[in-house]
Amino acid sequence: MAGRLLANLIVMGGTVLGRAAVQAYRQAIVNANKTGAAQEVVNGIRRGSKAMTEQEARQILGISEQSTWEEIIQKYDTMFERNAKNGSFYLQSKVHRAKECLETVYQKPDMPS
Template identity: 75%
Template sequence: MAAKLIANLIIMGSGILGRAVLQAYRKALENANKTGVAHETINNMRRASKTMTEQEARQILGITEHSTWEEVMQKYDTLFEKNAKGGSFYLQSKVHRAKECLEAVYQKNNEGTA
């Protein structure tokens, strides 16, 4: 008899707790949508997953921060060609994205010094 009573209390308690958590979650989403935080967070997640950092690009091409644009292009050409001939299309695309990322960095730096 006591076991049945305890089981019923546990089931009722978990139902009440579940509804309370669901209500709190809905309220949090509602508040996030009102302030625009939800949209900003989603956009940041999308942006972060697609863009390559400068550090990652330098690691892929095997260059340092002090490398010239000519050195970047030499590394790019070498790695791109190696992966074009029986290599990996995935690696080839990573090399290309790394060059694009660094191209933007070098263009910005040249505008700042000019």
């Protein structure tokens, strides 16, 4: 009998705590929307995942703003192959991302990778 009573208390207590947690979460969302905190979090996530800047891409490839697309591709090919041979996947991916970034600047998204 005591075990059954204890089990009922635990279930009821768990239900009450669960409902309270859901209500608190809903209220936190409402408060965040009112203060703009929710939008700041979303903007922070977007900023954190943003692609590299044109300036950073040019620095990685070692080119100037006056460089032609052909010079960029030549520099990319050279650096990509060097990093492929030396086994630096990180640098190789940075070089690739720099080329992708500059493709959008030079408006050549249909260029083969």
